[in-house]
Amino acid sequence: xxxxxxxxxxxxxxxxxxxxxxxxxxxxxxxxxxxxxxxxxxxxxxxxxxxxxxxxxxxxxxxxxxxxxxxxxxxxxxxxxxxxxxxxxxxxxxxxxxxxxxxxxxxxxxxxxxxxxxxxxxxxxxxxxxxxxxxxxxxxxxxxxxxxxxxxxxxxxxxxxxxxxxxxxxxxxxxxxxxxxxxxxxxxxxxxxxxxxxxxxxxxxxxxxxxxxxxxxxxxxxxxxxxxxxxxxxxxxxxxxxxxxxxxxxxxxxxxxxxxxxxxxxxxxx
Numbered sequence: 001x002x003x004x005x006x007x008x009x010x011x012x013x014x015x016x017x018x019x020x021x022x023x024x025x026x027x028x029x030x031x032x033x034x035x036x037x038x039x040x041x042x043x044x045x046x047x048x049x050x051x052x053x054x055x056x057x058x059x060x061x062x063x064x065x066x067x068x069x070x071x072x073x074x075x076x077x078x079x080x081x082x083x084x085x086x087x088x089x090x091x092x093x094x095x096x097x098x099x100x101x102x103x104x105x106x107x108x109x110x111x112x113x114x115x116x117x118x119x120x121x122x123x124x125x126x127x128x129x130x131x132x133x134x135x136x137x138x139x140x141x142x143x144x145x146x147x148x149x150x151x152x153x154x155x156x157x158x159x160x161x162x163x164x165x166x167x168x169x170x171x172x173x174x175x176x177x178x179x180x181x182x183x184x185x186x187x188x189x190x191x192x193x194x195x196x197x198x199x200x201x202x203x204x205x206x207x208x209x210x211x212x213x214x215x216x217x218x219x220x221x222x223x224x225x226x227x228x229x230x231x232x233x234x235x236x237x238x239x240x241x242x243x244x245x246x247x248x249x250x251x252x253x254x255x256x257x258x259x260x261x262x263x264x265x266x267x268x269x270x
Contacts, residue, residue, distance in 0.1 A: 011232025118155020
C-alpha cells in the first residue's frame with residue numbers, strides 16, 4: 001500500500017497548497033491512502049468544518065488534529081458527524097469524536113489511523129499516550145484486522161516522539177511526529193518494520209516563524225512583550241510529510257521517503 005502523511009496544515013497558505021497539489025500527487029504517485037494533520041488549518045489554531053471539508057475534498061482520506069483540536073468551537077459538534085476526522089486518543093475522556101478509526105483504502109484494504117498527544121513540554125497534562133496507543137494496536141493487529149496502521153504523535157519533545165516510535169515498532173506501519181512545524185531528517189524503518197519520522201513538518205509558508213508572520217514572534221523574543229496576535233504567514237507553502245510503502249500481508253514498511261513539494265524548501269519527492 002502507498003500511504004502519504006502530510007504535516008500540520010498552517011492557515012490559508014497551507015490550505016491553498018493542499019487544494020492545488022494533493023489531487024495531482026495522488027495520481028502521480030498512485031496513492032492508496034492520504035492522512036493530513038489539519039489542526040492549524042484555520043487561522044493557525046484549530047480547524048473549522050468548512051476548512052475540514054475543503055481538505056477532504058482535495059484528496060485527504062483522513063484528518064488528524066492535536067492539542068488545538070477544539071479551538072474552533074464548531075468542531076465540537078462537527079467531529080461527531082464527520083468520521084474522517086480523528087482527535088487525540090488521550091485528549092480527554094469526555095471529548096467528542098474518536099482517537100482512532102479504521103478506514104477503507106483501495107482494493108478493500110483497511111487502514112487504522114490513531115493519534116496521541118505527548119506530555120513533555122505541553123501546556124496541559126494529558127493522559128499517558130503510551131498505554132493509550134498500546135491498547136488500540138493490540139486490539140487491531142497489523143497484518144490481521146488491518147493491512148496498515150498510522151500513528152500520529154502530536155508532541156513537542158523529540159525524545160518522546162522517538163520513544164513512541166520504538167514503543168510501537170512492529171505494531172504500526174508508520175509512526176510520525178507532528179506539532180513542531182519543522183521537518184526532521186531522520187526518516188527510517190525501525191528494526192521491527194515500522195517506518196518512523198520524528199516530525200513531518202508543516203504544510204505552510206516557511207518564510208516565517210513556524211508558520212507565523214515574523215514580526216510579532218521576533219518582537220516577543222526580543223522585548224518579552226506582546227503587541228499583537230500571531231497571524232499565519234501567507235506566502236507560497238511547502239507541502240511537508242512522509243511517504244511509506246507497506247506490505248499488505250505483514251503491514252510493515254518496505255520504503256519510507258521524506259516529502260517536500262513547492263514553496264521555499266528543497267524538493268523531495270517519491
